[in-house]
Structures are given as C-alpha cells and as structure tokens.
Amino acid sequence: xxxNLRTLVxxxxxDFKSLSGKSVAIDAxxxxxxxxxxxxxxxxxxxxxxxxxxxxxxxxxFYRTANLVExxxxxxxxxxxxxxxxxxxxxxxxxxxxxxxxxxxxxAVREGKMEKARSYAQMTSKLxxxxxxxxxxxxxxxxxxxxxxxxxxxxxxxxxxTKGDADYCGSQxxxxxxxxxxxxxxxxxxxxxxxxxxxxxYVEVVPEVMKLExxxxxxxxxxxxxxxxxxxxxxxxxxDGVKGVGPKTALKLIKKHGSIEDVLPRLEDVEFNADxxxxxxxxxxxxxxxxYQLEWKAPNVDGVIDFLCRERDFSEDRVRKALARMSAxxxxxxxxxxxxxxxx
Amino acid sequence: MFKAKMADAKFLKDMMGAISILxxxxxxxxxxxxxxxxxxxPSRVAMVDFEWPxxxxxxxxxxxxxxxxxxxxxxxxxxxxxxxxxxxELSLDEKxxxxxxxxxxxxxxxxxxxxxxxxxxxxxxxKVNFNVSARTTTxxxxxxxEDASLVSDHVRIEADNxxxxxxxxGDIMGAKIEFKTGxxxxxxxxxxxxxxxxxxxxxxxxxxxASVPTSEIVVMEFSTDMPIKLDFQQEKDGKLKFFLAPRIExx
Numbered sequence: 306x307x308x309n310l311r312t313l314v315x316x317x318x319x320d321f322k323s324l325s326g327k328s329v330a331i332d333a334x335x336x337x338x339x340x341x342x343x344x345x346x347x348x349x350x351x352x353x354x355x356x357x358x359x360x361x362x363x364x365x366x367f368y369r370t371a372n373l374v375e376x377x378x379x380x381x382x383x384x385x386x387x388x389x390x391x392x393x394x395x396x397x398x399x400x401x402x403x404x405x406x407x408x409x410x411x412x413a414v415r416e417g418k419m420e421k422a423r424s425y426a427q428m429t430s431k432l433x434x435x436x437x438x439x440x441x442x443x444x445x446x447x448x449x450x451x452x453x454x455x456x457x458x459x460x461x462x463x464x465x466x467t468k469g470d471a472d473y474c475g476s477q478x479x480x481x482x483x484x485x486x487x488x489x490x491x492x493x494x495x496x497x498x499x500x501x502x503x504x505x506x507y508v509e510v511v512p513e514v515m516k517l518e519x520x521x522x523x524x525x526x527x528x529x530x531x532x533x534x535x536x537x538x539x540x541x542x543x544x545d546g547v548k549g550v551g552p553k554t555a556l557k558l559i560k561k562h563g564s565i566e567d568v569l570p571r572l573e574d575v576e577f578n579a580d581x582x583x584x585x586x587x588x589x590x591x592x593x594x595x596x597y598q599l600e601w602k603a604p605n606v607d608g609v610i611d612f613l614c615r616e617r618d619f620s621e622d623r624v625r626k627a628l629a630r631m632s633a634x635x636x637x638x639x640x641x642x643x644x645x646x647x648x649x
Numbered sequence: 650m651f652k653a654k655m656a657d658a659k660f661l662k663d664m665m666g667a668i669s670i671l672x673x674x675x676x677x678x679x680x681x682x683x684x685x686x687x688x689x690x691p692s693r694v695a696m697v698d699f700e701w702p703x704x705x706x707x708x709x710x711x712x713x714x715x716x717x718x719x720x721x722x723x724x725x726x727x728x729x730x731x732x733x734x735x736x737x738e739l740s741l742d743e744k745x746x747x748x749x750x751x752x753x754x755x756x757x758x759x760x761x762x763x764x765x766x767x768x769x770x771x772x773x774x775x776k777v778n779f780n781v782s783a784r785t786t787t788x789x790x791x792x793x794x795e796d797a798s799l800v801s802d803h804v805r806i807e808a809d810n811x812x813x814x815x816x817x818x819g820d821i822m823g824a825k826i827e828f829k830t831g832x833x834x835x836x837x838x839x840x841x842x843x844x845x846x847x848x849x850x851x852x853x854x855x856x857x858x859a860s861v862p863t864s865e866i867v868v869m870e871f872s873t874d875m876p877i878k879l880d881f882q883q884e885k886d887g888k889l890k891f892f893l894a895p896r897i898e899x900x
Contacts (some may be wrong), residue, residue: 643693647775
C-alpha cells in the first residue's frame with residue numbers, strides 16, 4: 306500500500322534505455338504482490354503447476370527479470386524481514402480486506418461474473434511462506450543478487466541508494482522516498498500494457514523516475530517534513546492519518562506550521578493515535594544491514610530449467626528463449642560503455 | 650524575447666535532423682550570442698554538442714539567456730515540408746510558451762508548437778586525450794560505415810600515421826576498409842601513437858548519415874578504447890560535434 310503522495314511528487318517518465326547500466330534495488334515483496342495480483346487467468350485463478358502450487362510469482366519474477374537484464378538493467382531484489390511492530394494495525398487491516406475480498410470473489414464466481422471475480426481475486430493476493438523461498442531460489446539460479454533485509458525491504462533498498470550501491474530503489478510505493486531513497490523508479494516490474502481496473506482499457510506503462518532532492522526542492526520542505534506530511538495523510542504505521550486531511554492539505558499545513566507537532570493542536574477534533582516520534586524513527590533510522598554483496602553472474606541454465614520446467618511445469622521452450630535473451634543482454638552490457646565513464 | 654531568422658530553411662531542417670538522431674526532447678540554451686545545445690541519448694552512449702552563434706542567422710535577437718525545450722521530431726515534421734529558397738523565422742512567445750515558426754517562400758505560413766519543461770541537467774564534455782586525429786570527407790566516411798554495416802553491427806577503427814583501417818567482423822562475414830594518406834577521402838592524418846577502438850555501427854551510421862547534409866569535412870579524433878569525437882566542420886560559423894562511447898571487446 307504505502308503512503309499516498311502521488312499527487313505531490315513530480316515524476317519524469319523515462320525510457321528503459323536510460324536505466325541500462327544502472328543498478329536498481331527492487332522491493333521484492335512489492336514486486337511479488339504485483340505479480341500475484343496481475344498474473345492470473347481471466348476468471349482470476351492464479352497460474353498453478355500440475356500439483357496445484359501457485360506459480361504466478363515465479364512467472365512474473367522470471368520473465369520480468371529476464372527482460373530487465375536483457376536491457377542491461379542491473380537488478381537486485383531486497384526481501385522483507387520482520388516488520389516494525391507499529392505495522393501491526395496495517396497488517397491486520399490488509400488481512401481483513403483480503404478476507405472480505407475472498408467472500409466477494411467466491412460469490413462472483415458462483416454468479417458467473419468473471420470480470421468481477423477477477424478484480425476481487427486480485428485483492429486476495431496473499432504471499433505464502435513458500436513464495437519468497439521460491440523466488441530466492443530462482444534468483445540464485447538466475448545469477449541475480451538478492452538481499453535479506455532485517456526489517457522492511459523498502460528501507461533496505463533505500464539505504465543501498467544512499468550508500469551509492471544502487472542507483473535506484475525500485476518500488477511502486479512512495480515510502481521509499483520517506484526512507485531516504487535518493488532516487489526511486491516506479492513501474493520497472495509492471496511495464497508494458499496494463500489493464501485499467503474495472504474498465505476494458507489498457508494503458509502503456511513506462512518507468513517513472515523521482516529524485517528525492519528534486520522532490521524536496523519542488524515542495525520546499527525537508528525530508529523530515531515530508532515524513533510529517535505522510536503521517537498526516539496516513540502511513541503503514543498509522544494507516545488512518547488525520548481524517549479529512551489529504552496530501553495537498555497536509556503539505557499546506559506542514560509548510561505553514563513547520564512540523565506535525567505544531568499542526569495537530571491547531572486542528573479541531575483530531576484523532577491522531579500514534580506517536581509521531583516513533584514513526585519518524587522508523588523512517589529516519591530504519592533497521593538495515595551492510596551485510597550484502599551485489600554480484601551479477603551468468604544464469605545457470607540447467608538449474609533454472611530443472612526448477613521452472615521440471616518442478617513447476619513451465620514451458621521449456623519459452624524459458625530457454627528468455628534465458629538466451631538474458632545471456633545476450635549480459636554479453637552486450639559487458640561490451641557497452643557510456644560516456645559517463647569519461648566525465649571525470 | 651527571442652527571434653531568429655534564417656534565409657535557408659533547409660539548413661535549419663538539416664541541423665535539427667542531425668540533433669534528432671540522439672535527442673527527442675531537446676533543451677536549447679538561447680543567449681544574446683546565439684543558441685546551443687549539449688545532450689546525450691537516453692542510453693548515454695552518445696552526445697551531441699551543437700552551437701550556432703548569432704552570425705549564422707540573418708537576423709537574431711535574444712534579450713536574455715533562457716532555456717527552450719522542444720520536441721525535435723515534431724519540429725522536423727513541420728520543417729519537412731519546407732522547400733528550396735524558403736526562409737524561416739523562429740520566435741518564442743514567452744507568455745503562451747509557444748514557439749512560432751514562420752516559413753516564407755511562394756507563400757507564407759506560420760506554425761506554432763508548444764515548448765516543454767526545460768531540463769536543468771548540465772552535460773559535461775568527456776575528458777579524453779586524443780592520440781589520433783584524421784580529416785576525412787564526410788561522404789567518404791559515410792560510405793565506409795555503410796560498407797562495414799553490411800557485415801556487422803560494430804566496427805573496430807585502427808589508425809597510425811599513414812592510414813585508418815576499419816575492421817568489421819560479423820557472425821559469418823567480415824569487412825576491412827582502408828583510408829590511406831593520398832586517398833581522396835583522407836585529407837590529413839596525425840597519430841601520436843597507433844590506436845584502436847570499437848564502436849557501434851548503428852550509432853555511427855545514423856550520426857554520420859544525418860550530418861552529411863550539414864558538413865563536407867569531418868575531423869575524427871580517438872584513442873585506444875576511448876570515446877570518439879566527430880567534429881563536422883561547418884561552412885559558416887557554428888559547430889556540430891558528436892561523442893560516441895566505445896565498446897569494450899570481451900571474450
């Protein structure tokens with residue numbers, strides 16, 4: 306979910322070519338949830354192997370990663386560890402939404418309303434324990450680095466951009482900016498054509514880049530103040546925020562009064578059931594690790610085929626073709642240089 | 650206020666055509682002294698460095714330094730229909746943010762197109778010590794690159810004091826093209842040390858092909874495994890230079 310800063314943050318649409326040669330630390334859970342939501346049959350059933358295990362996440366991860374590597378993008382995936390205790394309410398809220406969606410999905414299926422069923426099914430997407438494990442195994446075979454974050458994947462990815470180890474944090478959520486990501490790129494894992502929810506319309510999805518420095522400059526606030534804006538709107542750690550305060554109002558209030566502590570007493574009838582300092586701490590000083598290595602290797606073709614085709618019933622022909630494109634891309638990126646190397 | 654008039658609309662069309670090879674949305678610096686642009690393609694493999702001092706224009710006035718970003722392919726679409734002996738005048742309406750393009754020939758027409766939000770990014774010049782410098786005819790270089798493109802998608806350019814050799818190795822076929830001092834295409838050749846570097850032919854051919862209408866002579870400078878600089882000599886004042894990053898040969 307993440308905080309809704311969409312209307313405040315100006316973004317630049319970019320060509321995938323501009324990401325070539327750049328490293329992107331992708332929030333793995335964020336990407337996996339999207340694969341699970343999007344990669345489904347028309348009636349909403351996820352992809353499965355012959356024994357009934359879901360494979361939507363593997364399909365998305367495999368083909369998307371192969372495409373990115375083919376284009377010369379250096380991707381690494383960062384997996385969630387233990388969520389901050391404050392996220393409990395949000396996690397419960399999401400579980401409830403999913404449970405409700407499941408009931409509606411089953412009803413829609415009984416009534417034969419396929420489109421409705423599909424949209425409810427997407428909302429039920431649950432990450433089962435074996436899915437991150439599957440994904441890590443696949444990435445290892447693909448030669449793509451993955452990192453186990455101590456807490457949120459997003460904050461670890463953001464940390465890696467501040468250290469200069471990654472050029473971008475890859476996520477759909479704007480939270481990365483609150484975590485201090487110097488640059489965020491959205492839509493790297495969902496590009497191509499995407500169906501507009503509840504409509505029979507497709508839109509072209511292209512990557513969007515946001516730079517923290519530029520965002521703050523444009524909004525004329527500090528990162529601490531951006532976090533305060535987010536808290537007023539509602540974050541994963543205080544999902545409710547302040548009732549009736551949207552992103553634009555929140556920005557106005559913070560710019561006028563300085564901080565959330567100065568804003569809250571000035572509002573009438575507010576309920577703010579959280580300690581701003583505790584939430585601030587999560588964004589400013591998240592639990593992160595330096596214990597990671599970013600090393601890209603050639604894919605282990607036999608290992609990938611064994612896993613995806615023998616164990617999970619993927620089409621061997623398609624998998625081999627994607628691996629060949631991926632290997633060609635790796636070779637191409639090794640010989641390619643950019644002028645940036647001579648800027649000194 | 651910005652207004653610039655050029656008696657030959659084709660010259661503007663050709664120059665914009667050369668820039669459009671690398672850049673889609675082009676941010677020009679407009680100054681009282683003239684206009685310039687330095688930009689890289691999205692992959693950051695190639696760069697164009699363009700400048701027209703005000704003397705290139707028949708009339709030129711620009712009250713202060715400003716940036717103007719336009720979609721070059723849209724502009725080219727408009728210029729494509731300009732014929733021989735037509736003049737063109739560009740003027741920027743700062744209130745509406747529109748660029749006005751007035752073309753005069755047998756009759757006159759005026760187009761307008763939106764300007765876009767200008768990029769702030771300053772692109773530096775690559776720092777390279779060039780060991781080889783060669784003056785060739787632009788057309789000759791173009792032919793050589795077309796020849797190499799028949800067999801491969803990249804070419805190794807080698808040079809010493811007497812010759813330039815281009816080697817293209819494809820999957821099944823190969824090509825070797827040689828310019829020797831004394832050949833009509835090679836006008837001047839200097840090499841501090843023998844050098845070689847490999848470049849993508851798709852970039853090279855597009856850059857050279859698009860620059861041919863603007864320039865008859867090109868000065869090519871490079872060093873081993875360094876970017877190449879192609880300086881397309883302009884008849885009038887002004888410059889059109891390209892930099893292209895090398896490919897590193899790996900086993």
